[in-house]
Amino acid sequence: MTAHSASWYAQPAEKWPEPKLKGHTIPGYRYHSKEFFHDEWENMWTKVWLLLGREDEIPEVGDYQMEEVGPESILMVRQEDMSIKAFYNVCQHRGARLIFNDLGTVDAFTCPYHGWRWEIDGSLTFALDPEDFPEGDPCGKLKLEPIRCETFAGFIWVNMDPNCVSLQEYLGPIWDDWAPYEIHSWKRYLALTATIPCNWKVILDNFNESYHLPTVHPQADATVEENYKWTQFDMAEEGHARMWMQSGIPSRSLIERGEELLKPGLAWMLEQWDLNPDDFRGGREYETREALQKAMREKGPKMGYTHFDNLKDHQLTDTYHYFLFPNFAVSLWADGFHFLRARPHPTDPGQTLFDNWWYAPAPEGLTTPVMTINGPVERDAEVEHEVFQYLERSLSGLIDQDMGITTGQQLGFRSRAYKGVYLAKQEHRIRRYHELIDEYIEGIRPAPKRSSAIAAE
Ligand code: FES
Ligand SMILES: [Fe+2]
Incomplete structure (x- = not known):
C-alpha cells in the first residue's frame, strides 16, 4: 500500500x-x-433532558448529588430501593435552599431555616409547631417538588418538563450508538x-x-x-x-x-x-x-x-x-x-x-x-x-x-x-x-x- x-x-x-x-x-x-x-430558559432548558449527575457518585442510600443549571439547583438522591429520585433544591415552606454541597449523605434533608425535615423520598415528616398552621399540619401534605429523572451510560439525566418523552426517545440514535461502549462502568x-x-x-x-x-x-x-x-x-x-x-x-x-x-x-x-x-x-x-x-x-x-x-x-x-x-x-x-x-x-x-x-x-x-x-x-x-x-x-x-x-x-x-x-x-x-x-x-x-x-x- x-x-x-x-x-x-x-x-x-x-x-x-x-x-x-x-x-x-x-x-x-x-x-x-x-x-x-x-x-x-422558559421554553427550551426547562423542556429538555439534561445530563446532570453520575450514578457512581451516589452509590449508597441517602447519598445525594447537587448540580446547578441556570437559576435552578437540583438534588439527585439514592433511594431505599436503590433507584434515584430528583428534586428541586428548594424548601416548600418559604423557599430556602436545602443543600449547598455538591455531594453528601443524609438521613433526611433538614432545612437550615426552620428545621423542616424532608425525607429522601421528598415527603415531609417534621415541621415546628404543626398545630399553628391554619391550613393544617404540612406533614403528609407537602412534598419536595420532583423532577423527571432517568439514567443512561451511568449518567443521571433530568427533565423539568413533567410531560416529557422518555430519555431513550429523546436520545434517538445516541442510545444504540453508545450502548456497546459500557460507559456506565x-x-x-x-x-x-x-x-x-x-x-x-x-x-x-x-x-x-x-x-x-x-x-x-x-x-x-x-x-x-x-x-x-x-x-x-x-x-x-x-x-x-x-x-x-x-x-x-x-x-x-x-x-x-x-x-x-x-x-x-x-x-x-x-x-x-x-x-x-x-x-x-x-x-x-x-x-x-x-x-x-x-x-x-x-x-x-x-x-x-x-x-x-x-x-x-x-x-x-x-x-x-x-x-x-x-x-x-x-x-x-x-x-x-x-x-x-x-x-x-x-x-x-x-x-x-x-x-x-x-x-x-x-x-x-x-x-x-x-x-x-x-x-x-x-x-x-x-x-x-x-x-x-x-x-x-x-x-x-x-x-x-x-x-x-x-x-x-x-x-x-x-x-x-x-x-x-x-x-x-x-x-x-x-x-x-x-x-x-x-x-x-x-x-x-x-x-x-x-x-x-x-x-x-
Ligand atoms: S424555609 Fe425551610 S423550614 Fe422554613
Ligand atoms: Fe477545538
Missing part, C-alpha cells in the same frame, strides 16, 4: 437521515440579549469546571464544527483524519449530531502540506499496543489504523477492556464526536470519553459554567495510566473536582486554545458590524441546533409524545 492509497477509510459508519435546514443566520443578540436568554479521570465569560452557545458552536481544527489546534492532526473531506457529519431528527473521524492514521492534510506522516502522537499510540512505529515508516504509514484495530481486538479484552468485543473495528480506533442537544458534547473512543458541557449562568447571558472532564474504563488489574486531554493520570487515582474562574488556571492546552477563541467571539457578537454567519457546509451542525432552539421558543418542540412512549409509562 502506498501513502496515497484510499483503502484505509473503507469502513463507513451508517449515515443518519439528513434533516432539512432552514438557513438560520444566527444574529448576535442570541448570545447577549437578556430577553433571548429568558426565552431560552467508566471512571472520571479529569474534572475541571470553570466560569467562562461567554454565552453557553459560543462554546457549543465551537464543539459543533471541526473547521477550526487546523487553525486553532494545528497539533491535532497527528493521530486523526481531521480533513473534512474524509469526515462524516450526521444530524439526527431529535436534534443531536455526530462527527466521525478516522483515527490511528496520519491526516491527509499532512500529505497536502508535505509534512512527515508518522508523527510522535501516532508513534506513541502504536507503542501502547506493542506495535513498532518504524515498521510503518517509508510508505506503510496508512496501514497503522488497521494494525491498531487488529492489536486492540486481540489484546484489549485480555487487558480487561471486555467491551472491545462489542465494538466494530472502526469503533476501536476512530473518534466519534457527539453533540447532544442542547449543551453536551463528547469525543468518544474505545478507551476514553471527553466530556464537554456548558451550563447557563443563573442571570447573565455572557457567562457559562463549563465542564472539561474525562472518563475512561478502569478494568481491574490494569495499571497503565489514562491519557487525558490534560496528560496522563494514574488508573487508580482519586481525581479531585476543581472549580475556578477562567484564566485562574489552565483547562488543558487544547481547551485553552478553544476558550481563547470563544471569549473573543463573544465580544464580536456585540459589534454592530457582525451581521450573522456565513457558514461552510462542515459547520452546518451549528445552524441545525440554533434552529432547534428556535423551534422550542416557537413552541414547535418539544414534539408531542409518540404513542409508544405513552404506553411505556
Whole structure:
C-alpha cells in the first residue's frame, strides 16, 4: 500500500437521515440579549433532558448529588430501593435552599431555616409547631417538588418538563450508538469546571464544527483524519449530531502540506499496543489504523477492556464526536470519553459554567495510566473536582486554545458590524441546533409524545 492509497477509510459508519435546514443566520443578540436568554430558559432548558449527575457518585442510600443549571439547583438522591429520585433544591415552606454541597449523605434533608425535615423520598415528616398552621399540619401534605429523572451510560439525566418523552426517545440514535461502549462502568479521570465569560452557545458552536481544527489546534492532526473531506457529519431528527473521524492514521492534510506522516502522537499510540512505529515508516504509514484495530481486538479484552468485543473495528480506533442537544458534547473512543458541557449562568447571558472532564474504563488489574486531554493520570487515582474562574488556571492546552477563541467571539457578537454567519457546509451542525432552539421558543418542540412512549409509562 502506498501513502496515497484510499483503502484505509473503507469502513463507513451508517449515515443518519439528513434533516432539512432552514438557513438560520444566527444574529448576535442570541448570545447577549437578556430577553433571548429568558426565552431560552422558559421554553427550551426547562423542556429538555439534561445530563446532570453520575450514578457512581451516589452509590449508597441517602447519598445525594447537587448540580446547578441556570437559576435552578437540583438534588439527585439514592433511594431505599436503590433507584434515584430528583428534586428541586428548594424548601416548600418559604423557599430556602436545602443543600449547598455538591455531594453528601443524609438521613433526611433538614432545612437550615426552620428545621423542616424532608425525607429522601421528598415527603415531609417534621415541621415546628404543626398545630399553628391554619391550613393544617404540612406533614403528609407537602412534598419536595420532583423532577423527571432517568439514567443512561451511568449518567443521571433530568427533565423539568413533567410531560416529557422518555430519555431513550429523546436520545434517538445516541442510545444504540453508545450502548456497546459500557460507559456506565467508566471512571472520571479529569474534572475541571470553570466560569467562562461567554454565552453557553459560543462554546457549543465551537464543539459543533471541526473547521477550526487546523487553525486553532494545528497539533491535532497527528493521530486523526481531521480533513473534512474524509469526515462524516450526521444530524439526527431529535436534534443531536455526530462527527466521525478516522483515527490511528496520519491526516491527509499532512500529505497536502508535505509534512512527515508518522508523527510522535501516532508513534506513541502504536507503542501502547506493542506495535513498532518504524515498521510503518517509508510508505506503510496508512496501514497503522488497521494494525491498531487488529492489536486492540486481540489484546484489549485480555487487558480487561471486555467491551472491545462489542465494538466494530472502526469503533476501536476512530473518534466519534457527539453533540447532544442542547449543551453536551463528547469525543468518544474505545478507551476514553471527553466530556464537554456548558451550563447557563443563573442571570447573565455572557457567562457559562463549563465542564472539561474525562472518563475512561478502569478494568481491574490494569495499571497503565489514562491519557487525558490534560496528560496522563494514574488508573487508580482519586481525581479531585476543581472549580475556578477562567484564566485562574489552565483547562488543558487544547481547551485553552478553544476558550481563547470563544471569549473573543463573544465580544464580536456585540459589534454592530457582525451581521450573522456565513457558514461552510462542515459547520452546518451549528445552524441545525440554533434552529432547534428556535423551534422550542416557537413552541414547535418539544414534539408531542409518540404513542409508544405513552404506553411505556
Ligand atoms: S424555609 Fe425551610 S423550614 Fe422554613
Ligand atoms: Fe477545538
